Amino acid sequence: MGLYFYQTDIGKIGIAEQSGSITNLYFAEDPVPQDSDLCETPILKEAAQQLYAYLSGTIEEFNLPLAPAGTVFMKQVWASLCEIPYSKTASYKEIAVRVGNPKAARAVGLANNRNPIPIFIPCHRVVGANGSLTGYRGGLDLKQRLLIMEQRKAKIKADRDSI
Known part of the structure; x- marks a missing residue:
């Protein structure tokens, strides 16, 4: 490696x-x-x-070959995380529904926690059902910072596109 x-x-x-x-x-x-x-x-x-x-803020998506090690379920969750649009969030329950197991919100949380490639696999975009920030390996301050940065950049782009 x-x-x-x-x-x-x-x-x-x-x-x-x-x-x-x-x-x-x-x-x-x-x-x-x-x-x-x-x-x-x-x-x-x-x-x-x-x-x-x-x-x-010059790119919103990564174009890299990713090979995270994990179970089949974890890889399904991580693939679903990559589908969360830039500057948006999804709840653990929403991800569980996306991977076809609506009652697996806790398992989604565990998979999120074990994501070996944070940022490139955007686990920072997963929040609690009420929108609250929940655990992040890089710390909640970094999670909040990444989300705020994405939202600011998206707003600037939307404002520019509307002119």
Whole structure:
């Protein structure tokens, strides 16, 4: 596994890849595997460029090969998270319905919690049924910051498009 660290507006971020696909994103306080090769591969460089562009508001979607490790159910949840539009949110229950298991809101929460590639798989867009912010591996402050950034950028774009 290749791993490289980047300094971003939201702190130091580690991005890992294996066989040409992104497998993990690490926040500064996350433990990282000690057996990783510290090297910047072309796909890691591309992932970092897209992350910088997302954080600056110039892109809304990532176009990267992702290979998160997890159960079939987790992968269904993560695929559903990628369908939540930029600047929008969905509840755990809404995601459970989308994956065909309306009573699995808690299991969706667990899958969300175990998302190995946050931001690229936008688990920050999942909120409680009442719209409240709930757990996020990068911390609730970062979750709120990402959501506010997306909403501001979307509003600016909508305002510009209406002129």
